[in-house]
Amino acid sequence: MEPALVHDLTKRSAARGLAGLLACAAVLFTFVAGAAPNPAARPVPPAAYEPADSLEGNYLAAYIAGVARDTVAAANYYREALKGDPRNPELLERAFVAFLADGAMPEAFRAAERLVSRDTQNGLAHLTLGVRQLKTKQFANARTNLAKGGRGRTADLTATLLTAWAYAGSGEGKRALETIDRLKGERAYNVFRDYHAGLIAELTGNQAEADRRLKAAYEAERNTLRIVDAYGRLESRRGRREEALATYTTFDQVLPRHPLIRDAMDQLGAKKALAPLIGSAQEGAAEVLYGLGAAGNSQGDELPAIIYLRLALHLNPEHPLALITLADIFERLKSLERANEVFSRIPGNSPVRTTADVQIGLNLEQMGKGEEAIAHLEDLAKKRPDDVEVITSLGNVLRSRKRYAEAAEVYSKAIEKIGAPERSHWIMFYYRGSAYERSKQWDKAEADLKKALELVPDQQPSGRAQVLNYLAYTWVDRNENIDEAFRMLKRAVELSPRDGMIIDSLGWAHFRLGQYEEAVRELEKAVELKPGDPVINDHLGDAYWRVGRRLEANFQWQHAKDSSPE
Template structure:
């Protein structure tokens, strides 16, 4: 049983509380405070609360587990090791605790201890497989790459094959087994040619062997897909100069850190989970100088909406790192999230001026200006971005799209329409663009048939997106297909029940099909959902509620 990642997610509150005696209110109080802090991603505070509770009940498995996970999540790995050892004394099958103890031993070059701790872990479970890879890195140091690679060979769990092949390639590369490394890198690359770390590692390996043309082919294939990454750009610059770029992992600690980082990234694609944060913190413990890992932890904090914590981490990215510019941009973007839009724009403007080649900064400046409703200035920033890219790449659809939004909001419809059409030229099946242009045409009663086709296509691509479904319902409304509009807008409201515009549209549709009581109720909901940014919408909704709407024409007028 792995309480660190099942206990937090699955244990029932009543069960947890019942584990603490009513005769020790300070224990239960510290536990509850720690749980609340952990849920809010205040990991350092949570760890302190759980440790307070542990002082009175050191043998409590639930408290040990929670303190251990919170300590690792806060980056206090050495303290977590002490708690993990105690946890293993009462729960020896806790795989995550074994991994943490093994990682500390690996960091301290106690390779025999690391192997002993991780020996015999399952080759079927997520943590067991992870432990086996870390074990292999410990073996790599003393017995060499072949022994390390052989340990991974029997693992056959679905979804892990290419990950393990890549790890084996890194191990063989570090051990100096060039032939084995080349075969494994090639196998991993052909299976996943657009994963930036695989591309980077393979290009580095080829460059280190003096195979510069082959390395450039690998990088160019990545770029041809419309993909970019600053790490790839850094390797490309070295390859272009025919300089050997060096290995991705120069020692077993860095190799094991890449193992943990890679798994964390794979697990965090949807959200910043407890697992992903723990793994990334262990990775940073092994390789504290890795700017990529530091940046990745900050990104996880972003997704958890811990913006101040994220900014503190972005501030630790070294100024000579290729990620430094992105870290500065993210810091400014987080200032927007905490409400300091003026400071964010100031920082981004400075970045765009002092780092004129930083495309990310220019785009972020445009986004910040657009968010602040400074649409003309935003369009100018997007102009600069398109000049920098040339405006012909597939991924440039997004720049035309956001510039089109800026023009549309600024009352420059012809420019906006041109940008949206250009975005669709580069990416014909992009649902956001199909929806925005289609909705704009519908709202202006232009190109109604073509607009409907676009929105129907967008809905087919994103059937669970309430905003796109709303656009389809509103297109039906404009075409006076009110029954279809009502049915579609009801679905949109179910998908996005907190959006005032969708609820307003549904109210209009109800009115048109003579469901007037439901219409007024829906408008009341819409009005309650509006905020200070929805002033015009709120005014129109209030007019509908205040007026004696006896005819359908008046509702239509207020819907414009």
Template sequence: MTLTSSFALFRSNSASAQNNGRMTYHSVIKNRFFKKAFMASALTLVMLGTPLVPAEEAKANSQSLPAASSLSGSYLSGRSALLAQDLAAASNYFTAALQRDPENFYILDRAFVTSLANGNVEKAFPLANQILEEDNEHFLAQLAIAAQRIHEGDYTTPLPDAVTQNVNPLSRLTFALVSAWEKAGQGKTNEAIEDLTSTTGAKWFDLFINFNAGLLAEYNNDPHKAAEFYKAAYEIDRGALRNAISYTRMLAASGRQQEALDIVAEYEQLIPEHPLLVSLREQIESGEVIESVAKTPADGLAEALHGLGIAVSKEGEELSANYLQLAIYLNPGNDSALIGLASLFEQLGDNERAIAYLSEVSESSPMKREAEIQIALHYNILDNLEEARAHLEKLVESDPTDLEAITSLGNVLRGHSLFEEAETSYDQGLSTLNEIQSNHWTLLYFRGITRERQDKWDAAEEDFREALTLKPEQPMILNYLGYSLVDRGLKLDEAQKMIERAVRLRPTDGYIVDSLGWVYYRLGRYEEAVEKLERAVALRPHDPIINDHLGDAYWQVGRKLEARYKWNHARDLEPEPKDLERILDKIENGMEEAVPVVASSADSK
């Protein structure tokens, strides 16, 4: 389980895949803005006359971008920061550019949008007001100011007709939700529900309208009506855990506890031990009062913007971030939005920001421990083994039965080649189980890897085969076990069939295709090896080991110039030091004729 999967409250394709019109930020902005922006942008680019740096270079340099000393420098640095997906730097540079050219509408827009996306909400509000002085139909500026009003308890200032009647579907739905929560704030919640449910639009509107109508009814202390609306959302998309949980909560709140528990049990079969489901089941079984998710209109609008922010994430991180940042502004305790932002910054490659948002998840949240696990994994990505390990060991110490934390600790240690210690973690995880079930195959598989890497082959094979019994069609197990058998000259026919089956199950996995090619190589079937390894390189062109393997196969079939080309390419792809030494030797001296592996005497065992 990951936080992303746990909090994809509407599956990523639930809204956008059904959309009849793309839900992008730029499609929401009126043509009048585009004309202003294009002219300002064109003038700026003419003035600069300098091309932007490539995205890869910008990404590499994003942590050390210099302070710009001119309008052109600030503007180009802002664009480069955006290419590098560095929202903090982009916000700073566009703000600096705006100070040098305060009349430039395009730069004003960029400064506002990047500031909001980066979480500088208070800094973004004055910029939004400046934008609205020139363009009263600016979608995000109107949304930001509306959120500010609701946050401050102003529910009576009307929204402009230009935004409430906008033909863009995302704009129309967004402001229908804003208007509904404004009316709820005026004590007109039933009217708000009527208005919202009469909103027409694309087919995907139905999911959001029913969910948010349920939220309004819940806010209005009407669990029966809330359950009806949540049921409609649940029927539209049962794959979204948020729909199921909301419907179940209101079933319990309206006295239908057994129906609620039946739904929880159904989902626990699909995702065992999910913290949100466990917490909800315990809450229902104890008879605890089910409290409203939205205690204020600001809470309700935060939930609405969070749902939309998750849904539009595939349309671009910037737009998604704007919605999620406003959700956090409206309700700083919205743990779902915090986790959504952490996931978004993870996608942007900003692990420090992901850690910061995950750290804000409340202690009382059922997802707190999962958030802490993810924090440790982000530290691991940052190559801070000490912090990652300490974080996970603290979690395991506080709950020695937490299989998720134990497995994560093992995975971190294994990733740093601390195989003996990793094996100990997996041992601890397996010892917590009364019965090993099919979903525990990963523990056996990972322990098998640590044992294989410590040359404990008999114990490793036992783990792999037990894992395969639990998951007979799992390509990762088939691949690792098959490859290891061939490498040892054991059970060659069985091993080859395992890897061929893994390739059939996952034909576009370059690593598994490489395994099959390398098995053919080890068996002396060099022409077949070349065919498979060329396919693996096509699938994983930037992997040094796969390129190295292909070079070896080329050498054995007499294509020695191509072999050296591949080895040189493998060298340039920054392999591990021990692999680099071997590759450099082949570049210098070539290879001996390979000796095909033959079945050992152990093959008959």
């Protein structure tokens, strides 16, 4: 079967490492009964939020919105519900969490004050008030609230790290390091401890300890973006420019072209010293909360992750990776308007702003605003005419709008910019090849798909399987190079054994060779994996007919017809 094109294999996650840190992150949020994760849920459309006619109606609407992770709707409906029953403690707790998740911080702080006046054991409320006091440099009061921030591994980790930063804000560097060194045990704890100890030591002027701690964190986690960036920046300010450049270059080989890494490398290339990663206790505390939110996001714990990120952004509103991660969560929850709102908050001078602008365009396309997406990306391409990511994204949107010839032209501009292609550029030839094939320019398509196959690294088996499948399927469909296509499809199935589209291609190759029983066997597997796909069902109907299973053939053809969007 003709494969669905990869959405964007070049998209890079801004949050890396420490993925196991939040195994118990939900401990702080267990009182939000019934709000089980539901990533597939479609949120209430962010249009008008008409209040219900009753307290119960507003409560039910808020509850449903919370389950769907529609933070705006949940906050709005809980706000209305509180008007009807302002003294209800359970309602207040739920509203408090909804306000936090929506970023309605003044309301969240007021709710937290009311909660702790009634329940001194409410850890999340104390944590929230502690964050507010960190923001206003009331460091002693912050430590008092953080000491009441609940129990459990994650609560202890959060409170300890934030308390250490509160001591750092008071200028008590030694006390801050003594506090942070209470964290012992799991490897992830040790890495987080050394990372923040190094940042605190540098902020408070203990340069030898900063060197020792950040080096220890780097040696333990060489592939974690923030640790690499903090250590590289430290090396550059110590006059170790070549060592700093090597630190970034090593990471760039693992995760190519990350904007923050490329920006640091460019500055080092211009012989500039890099600024510290953290410039204040507030920024350090925000880094703690960002790290916890990013770890929660990597595990699919949306609500705790959103709340940690909201608290981080209260302390450091321009934290680029906290904004990127929060927007990424909203994307996963299909709340694309909210994602774009968050992306738009990233400062214009941030190295990740272009990535955010590209994603805004791609989200507009996903929202059915294709022409607006094209206009947005065309404008961005005019501002950044040499940015390959921008040009490629414009091509992707044109391709998704079935403007294949235009997409191929745009991809050609991107390919011209890269010069001699590297292995990571295989995806661009794959995209252009698919656009050529769809626009009936097969000779050009075949050349590009072969080039993509030549470039795609063995370390990307799913990507290699996609290229093998596209080229081989098209050969089969054109009745060309059948034997070679057959071998390629078998290899693609080995690389992606759970991909129904690729298994369909193998089944169709059997069909074109007249091997109808084998075709039925493979096509039945493909239908099990993708039961609603019209092309696979149509292929299976053809195969059933050939082996004499006429009733089943008619059923599959009808199913294909019913499933087809056209």
